[in-house]
Amino acid sequence: MSKFKKKKSGDLPAISTASLPDIVFMLLFFFMVATVMRQNTLMIENKLPSADQIEKLDKKDLVMYIYAGKPSSRYRASAGSEARIQLNDKFADVSEVKAFILAERASKREELVPFLTTALKVDGETNMGLVGDIKKELRDIQALKINYTTRTGSAMDNLN
Amino acid sequence: MARRSAPEVNAGSMADIAFLLLIFFLVTTTIETDSGISRKLPPPQEENIEPPILKQKNIFVVELNKNNDLLVEEVPMELKDLREAAIKFLDNGGGQGVEACTFCQGVKDPSSSDNPTKAVISLRNNRETNYSAYIAVQNELVAAYTTLRNREANRLFGKSFVQMEKELKDVNYSGNKESLKEDIKKVQLMFPEKLSEAEPKK
Numbered sequence: 001m002s003k004f005k006k007k008k009s010g011d012l013p014a015i016s017t018a019s020l021p022d023i024v025f026m027l028l029f030f031f032m033v034a035t036v037m038r039q040n041t042l043m044i045e046n047k048l049p050s051a052d053q054i055e056k057l058d059k060k061d062l063v064m065y066i067y068a069g070k071p072s073s074r075y076r077a078s079a080g081s082e083a084r085i086q087l088n089d090k091f092a093d094v095s096e097v098k099a100f101i102l103a104e105r106a107s108k109r110e111e112l113v114p115f116l117t118t119a120l121k122v123d124g125e126t127n128m129g130l131v132g133d134i135k136k137e138l139r140d141i142q143a144l145k146i147n148y149t150t151r152t153g154s155a156m157d158n159l160n
Numbered sequence: 161m162a163r164r165s166a167p168e169v170n171a172g173s174m175a176d177i178a179f180l181l182l183i184f185f186l187v188t189t190t191i192e193t194d195s196g197i198s199r200k201l202p203p204p205q206e207e208n209i210e211p212p213i214l215k216q217k218n219i220f221v222v223e224l225n226k227n228n229d230l231l232v233e234e235v236p237m238e239l240k241d242l243r244e245a246a247i248k249f250l251d252n253g254g255g256q257g258v259e260a261c262t263f264c265q266g267v268k269d270p271s272s273s274d275n276p277t278k279a280v281i282s283l284r285n286n287r288e289t290n291y292s293a294y295i296a297v298q299n300e301l302v303a304a305y306t307t308l309r310n311r312e313a314n315r316l317f318g319k320s321f322v323q324m325e326k327e328l329k330d331v332n333y334s335g336n337k338e339s340l341k342e343d344i345k346k347v348q349l350m351f352p353e354k355l356s357e358a359e360p361k362k
Contacts, residue, residue: 013166025182026182049295051197051295053197053303054197057193060193117198124290126290127291128286136359139201139203140204147197148295155295156296
């Protein structure tokens, strides 16, 4: 009869945690892959307008980013509430755009320079005057390929 | 009656399941890329160059004033009608003789554009104009060109212009890329994007 007299305790056996590392690694890899690293810390408000006639900016290393918009609330005391340009990690003046483009060009291989694109990430509330000034600087320095970075969506949303 | 303890679950295959999931996510996730409207700026101009003389009827003036109101040929217009109006202007084909447009399906109004290759859209904005309104207008104008190009590409090559451009970028495209490039160029030349932007008014 001892055959049937096993443990009589009712508590459940411990669940094996041997696979926990696997799950953790899986999550880790997933987030590693899915995360986009931000190159710049934004110091401005950057709510992009939406558009539907868009092209993808594929080659990340060939894109130079120029941000513009109103300084975010944290920087408002020091930078004012007028729309500003942000290059790399600091506020900049329109006159600094040229130097920025030249520095970016210098850091790229020579044969890639003609393919460089300037992505304008401009907040929807910005006045066109500032954007026009940036475009004028870009024209002067022959950085003619630009991309108005937008969100995907209907252009009609922009007017509300 | 003694309760039987549950047998331990074999966890040996858990790792396999984990890896399966991992590979699934690896394959299906795409890193988010930025996208936007690509444009080319005109090269800087020399001071004493005379602007080319254009017939008034070949210019389609789109203006955004400082209150973000849209004026097309000096008449107020809703944004949603802009695309249609731009298509109508570009596709008009009112030219005669050498300037005639063989593929246009417009109304051939003699007071509108002669030929898509002659038609220029002039976009003017104020310094106070909102950037988002400007993008909306840009978007509609680009859409007008794309619609017309799609139509012609469909007629000539049996696929839309957007599709052709997509195939050109596709690494796995099986057809001849050189001839595809030629075809794209042909369609682009039929409806060249002539979008002129004036310096914003003060």
